[in-house]
Amino acid sequence: MKNGKIILAGFGGQGILFAGKVLAYSGLKAEREVSWLPSYGPEMRGGTANCHVVISDTPVGSPIIPNPDILIAMNRPSLDKFEELVEKDGYVVYDSSLIDRPVKRTDIKAFPIPATQLALEAGLESLANMVIVGKVLKETGIYTLDEVQKGLEKSVPPTKAALLEKNIQAIKLGYEYEG
Amino acid sequence: MAEKVLVKGNEALAEAAILSGCRHYFGYPITPQTEIAAYMAKRMPKIGGVFLQAESEVAAANMVFGAAGAGARALTSSSSPGISLKAEALSYIAGCDLPCVVVNIVRAGPGLGGIQPAQSDYFQATKGHGHGDYQMIVLAPSSVQEVIHLTADAFDLADLYRMPVMIIGDGMLGQMMEPVEFDLGKRREIPPKTWATTGTEMKREHNIINSLIMNPDDLEACVRERYKRYDYIKEHEAMAEEYLMDDADFMITAYGTTARIAKNAIAELRKQGIKAGLVRPITLWPFPEKIYQKYTDKVSAILSVEMSMGQMVDDVKLAVGGKVPVHFYGRTGGNVPYPDEIIQSVLKITGGDK
Numbered sequence: 049m050k051n052g053k054i055i056l057a058g059f060g061g062q063g064i065l066f067a068g069k070v071l072a073y074s075g076l077k078a079e080r081e082v083s084w085l086p087s088y089g090p091e092m093r094g095g096t097a098n099c100h101v102v103i104s105d106t107p108v109g110s111p112i113i114p115n116p117d118i119l120i121a122m123n124r125p126s127l128d129k130f131e132e133l134v135e136k137d138g139y140v141v142y143d144s145s146l147i148d149r150p151v152k153r154t155d156i157k158a159f160p161i162p163a164t165q166l167a168l169e170a171g172l173e174s175l176a177n178m179v180i181v182g183k184v185l186k187e188t189g190i191y192t193l194d195e196v197q198k199g200l201e202k203s204v205p206p207t208k209a210a211l212l213e214k215n216i217q218a219i220k221l222g223y224e225y226e227g
Numbered sequence: 228m229a230e231k232v233l234v235k236g237n238e239a240l241a242e243a244a245i246l247s248g249c250r251h252y253f254g255y256p257i258t259p260q261t262e263i264a265a266y267m268a269k270r271m272p273k274i275g276g277v278f279l280q281a282e283s284e285v286a287a288a289n290m291v292f293g294a295a296g297a298g299a300r301a302l303t304s305s306s307s308p309g310i311s312l313k314a315e316a317l318s319y320i321a322g323c324d325l326p327c328v329v330v331n332i333v334r335a336g337p338g339l340g341g342i343q344p345a346q347s348d349y350f351q352a353t354k355g356h357g358h359g360d361y362q363m364i365v366l367a368p369s370s371v372q373e374v375i376h377l378t379a380d381a382f383d384l385a386d387l388y389r390m391p392v393m394i395i396g397d398g399m400l401g402q403m404m405e406p407v408e409f410d411l412g413k414r415r416e417i418p419p420k421t422w423a424t425t426g427t428e429m430k431r432e433h434n435i436i437n438s439l440i441m442n443p444d445d446l447e448a449c450v451r452e453r454y455k456r457y458d459y460i461k462e463h464e465a466m467a468e469e470y471l472m473d474d475a476d477f478m479i480t481a482y483g484t485t486a487r488i489a490k491n492a493i494a495e496l497r498k499q500g501i502k503a504g505l506v507r508p509i510t511l512w513p514f515p516e517k518i519y520q521k522y523t524d525k526v527s528a529i530l531s532v533e534m535s536m537g538q539m540v541d542d543v544k545l546a547v548g549g550k551v552p553v554h555f556y557g558r559t560g561g562n563v564p565y566p567d568e569i570i571q572s573v574l575k576i577t578g579g580d581k
Contacts, residue, residue, distance in 0.1 A: 081406075088398065111487065
């Protein structure tokens with residue numbers, strides 16, 4: 049899959065919007081058309097902070113995604129809210145450290161990964177978002193590791209450049225996770 | 228070509244205003260446009276400009292009135308309920324023939340309404356706002372790149388025609404990020420502001436800025452003079468995008484972000500063999516009537532899609548003068564019409580179900 053409509057969702061503070069920004073910048077650097085649309089307002093406090101990222105060869109029409117090809121779910125309310133909306137044969141990649149149920153649908157591809165736990169064990173606290181991005185790359189092939197690294201470099205502000213290496217480490221951790 | 232960056236619509240607007248020479252911003256925070264104020268608060272002090280958070284929207288708009296009178300490129304921004312509060316000042320600004328730019332990142336109404344995207348301020352922007360016989364130019368960008376172009380043009384148009392220009396968007400456009408270049412596009416030649424109250428230095432007559440004209444004949448003459456300018460603007464400044472209209476036998480019309488969603492619907496309709504195209508007004512006032520009139524013999528029907536209960540649809544009907552049936556589909560309250568809903572609506576019409 050080289051183009052896609054991605055919804056990322058989780059609690060505020062899990063780095064959902066940042067992960068979306070990395071995916072959007074990766075597309076921009078790879079010369080694809082992209083849009084990034086966050087949820088805003090009190091919805092953010094209801095457990096499903098989310099953003100919609102569209103990656104396309106042609107100019108992006110609707111930045112809002114009724115039915116995602118890829119759902120990245122980092123908490124239970126997000127999986128509950130968005131699972132039904134995923135396109136048939138679409139992907140759900142979710143943090144199984146925080147979500148205590150399997151995916152119900154059988155017509156979509158589900159990839160659990162204990163992202164929060166993996167990040168903690170590797171000393172990469174608060175980078176579960178990047179661990180899960182790594183898993184998304186591996187399973188969907190939407191970007192190469194190299195492409196997403198370029199996107200990451202554009203997404204991390206210069207004042208936080210020191211964190212770049214850890215982010216890359218987290219992406220690789222998710223990419224290489226077997227399970 | 229400069230490297231493209233991802234920028235939010237609100238921030239792109241603020242930066243484009245600064246690049247266009249705006250050094251005076253007066254505002255009051257309200258979701259979903261607060262990023263404009265936040266960006267100005269951060270940037271203006273660094274470039275010798277003014278950022279001022281007023282005590283209310285009423286005050287902010289009147290500060291723009293003052294700055295505009297002194298010849299400054301002044302900006303204020305808000306969202307729907309805040310724009311209602313600015314209406315009085317906008318009427319005075321129009322009545323004094325002053326240029327300014329005002330941004331409405333529309334949220335759902337009426338009243339405090341909600342904070343999600345809406346287009347239910349179309350009537351207010353194009354026909355209502357303050358009291359009296361006057362108009363504002365209203366620009367409706369559909370992408371973040373277009374936000375940049377139209378913001379720059381808004382300041383030029385305001386100065387050129389000495390009138391308020393509104394940029395109208397919605398929460399989606401304000402909050403979304405897209406790749407952009409800070410290229411302002413074509414600029415216009417602006418005559419010197421000889422009317423501005425910048426001090427006479429004892430070398431010229433006083434410039435007087437005033438909207439109080441007690442003699443009916445004088446006031447009528449003044450308003451008529453202004454309407455001559457409006458007629459010129461209608462003739463020369465109306466803009467619309469025509470998308471896949473060359474072979475279209477069905478027209479969807481929508482503005483702003485709704486037009487983007489309509490494009491998705493059009494792609495799907497064309498797969499199903501329905502040759503749909505889109506007319507997207509870029510200027511809501513002046514309304515691009517002539518562009519609609521080009522298609523009255525070519526399309527079987529027009530569907531206006533809006534995030535409202537049906538406001539622009541009236542202007543579409545006036546433009547085509549009954550020559551083509553005009554239908555409406557809308558969502559409101561902060562809901563967004565999805566491509567599937569638009570497709571269903573088109574199929575209902577083309578299926579003969581009127």
